[in-house]
Amino acid sequence: MSMxxxxxxxxxxxxxxxxxxxxxxxxxxxDVGYNATSLDKVAVAAGFSKGAVYSNFAGTEExxxxxxxxxxxxxxxxxxxxxxxxxxxDGRIDAFAQWAxxxxxxxxxxxxxxxxxxxxxxxxxxxxxxxKRHRMLVDAAGVxxxxxxxxxxxxxxxxxxxxxxxxxxxxxxxxxxRSLDPELDVDVFAETMRALxxxxxxx
Amino acid sequence: MSMxxxxxxxxxxxxxxxxxxxxxxxxxxxDVGYNATSLDKVAVAAGFSKGAVYSNFAGTEExxxxxxxxxxxxxxxxxxxxxxxxxxxDGRIDAFAQWAxxxxxxxxxxxxxxxxxxxxxxxxxxxxxxxKRHRMLVDAAGVxxxxxxxxxxxxxxxxxxxxxxxxxxxxxxxxxxRSLDPELDVDVFAETMRALxxxxxxx
DNA sequence: GTCTATAAATCGATAGAC
DNA sequence: GTCTATCGATTTATAGAC
Numbered sequence: 387m388s389m390x391x392x393x394x395x396x397x398x399x400x401x402x403x404x405x406x407x408x409x410x411x412x413x414x415x416x417d418v419g420y421n422a423t424s425l426d427k428v429a430v431a432a433g434f435s436k437g438a439v440y441s442n443f444a445g446t447e448e449x450x451x452x453x454x455x456x457x458x459x460x461x462x463x464x465x466x467x468x469x470x471x472x473x474x475x476d477g478r479i480d481a482f483a484q485w486a487x488x489x490x491x492x493x494x495x496x497x498x499x500x501x502x503x504x505x506x507x508x509x510x511x512x513x514x515x516x517x518k519r520h521r522m523l524v525d526a527a528g529v530x531x532x533x534x535x536x537x538x539x540x541x542x543x544x545x546x547x548x549x550x551x552x553x554x555x556x557x558x559x560x561x562x563x564r565s566l567d568p569e570l571d572v573d574v575f576a577e578t579m580r581a582l583x584x585x586x587x588x589x
Numbered sequence: 590m591s592m593x594x595x596x597x598x599x600x601x602x603x604x605x606x607x608x609x610x611x612x613x614x615x616x617x618x619x620d621v622g623y624n625a626t627s628l629d630k631v632a633v634a635a636g637f638s639k640g641a642v643y644s645n646f647a648g649t650e651e652x653x654x655x656x657x658x659x660x661x662x663x664x665x666x667x668x669x670x671x672x673x674x675x676x677x678x679d680g681r682i683d684a685f686a687q688w689a690x691x692x693x694x695x696x697x698x699x700x701x702x703x704x705x706x707x708x709x710x711x712x713x714x715x716x717x718x719x720x721k722r723h724r725m726l727v728d729a730a731g732v733x734x735x736x737x738x739x740x741x742x743x744x745x746x747x748x749x750x751x752x753x754x755x756x757x758x759x760x761x762x763x764x765x766x767r768s769l770d771p772e773l774d775v776d777v778f779a780e781t782m783r784a785l786x787x788x789x790x791x792x
Numbered sequence: 793g794t795c796t797a798t799a800a801a802t803c804g805a806t807a808g809a810c
Numbered sequence: 811g812t813c814t815a816t817c818g819a820t821t822t823a824t825a826g827a828c
Binding site for chain 2: 417418419420421422497498500501503504506507508513516517520521543544548549551552554555556557558559560562563565566567570571573574575577578581582584
Binding site: 434 | 812
């Protein structure tokens, strides 16, 4: 038990380096955007050199993709947590609206998401990978809406997956505009969501 | 009347150069995006050199802003045209939905809009100018929705300006995702819009 | 006003030492 | 695996000729 941990330290050290790089890169990408963040700045800010980055990621695009993966993971957790609290459907919708309101209040993510999506026009790899993730996000939100509504015995006019597409798109678009204009009213998200999920209840 | 036109030709020539540059820059910006379009490529593609661009625009940012102005102008014209056709409110909504469907089918604009918005994080000038234009777009759409609904004697649940904010944001977000994923369902825009503008009619 | 030439800075990516 | 050094390619912006 004395030297055993040393053997794993090699792999663990690299894992720590990778996580540290993702952590620092995330802050930079969210603060100044993708194009304004050079690979060198990330390395230096993390206390490494460019070589360390290239030995953990194929390049800038894969680094940003790894960052987006951590963000997407947290977003899904937040949405699931809001929609699975112990309350009726109205309470769950309120919880989600509150979560969305906080997220849209400081919407650095959406700006990065759409800026990085522009890279997809010249990078086929980014395009296919981003499409995968967006479809996964829409699917996850779709089944969640489907489950919440059916559990509550409510029938909504719009298809669950379409509602998920609309809400994700609205969140992204609203966040992008909000990150530009701090005075933009964010409550329109909750209002639109309620208009979409306004169901015809059946006992 | 023989040499009189010659005196104006100086100014007219420069105006033509400026328009030509905006026209070519628009195509490039929409095709490959803002960051992938260098000032030099625009100049060469237009049959000029970089000097011609710098004598007509302060730099790349102002050039793109001029391009966005022409696009915004056309967008407003399209929306106004759809909402002022000779029909009842349902027919006008259908016309707008059809217009939006065509625009979102090939949403090159939204991708440029959000990509350029990312520049605002490091350029204060771009930030203030873009905020001006977005607020103008929302205002224009808001008064249009207000007028159309009141003309039809319909009262909608959501405030007109909020509905305009939601629809513009949804269009931008949906377009950004659609430019990434061609299989994305665009009809959700029309469905969301109808859910928002579902009014309680009063004679 | 437009063009040519150039300055100056930045960034991605690679090669080789350790 | 990480670091140092460096190449090569772009880009913005300016200076001076015409």
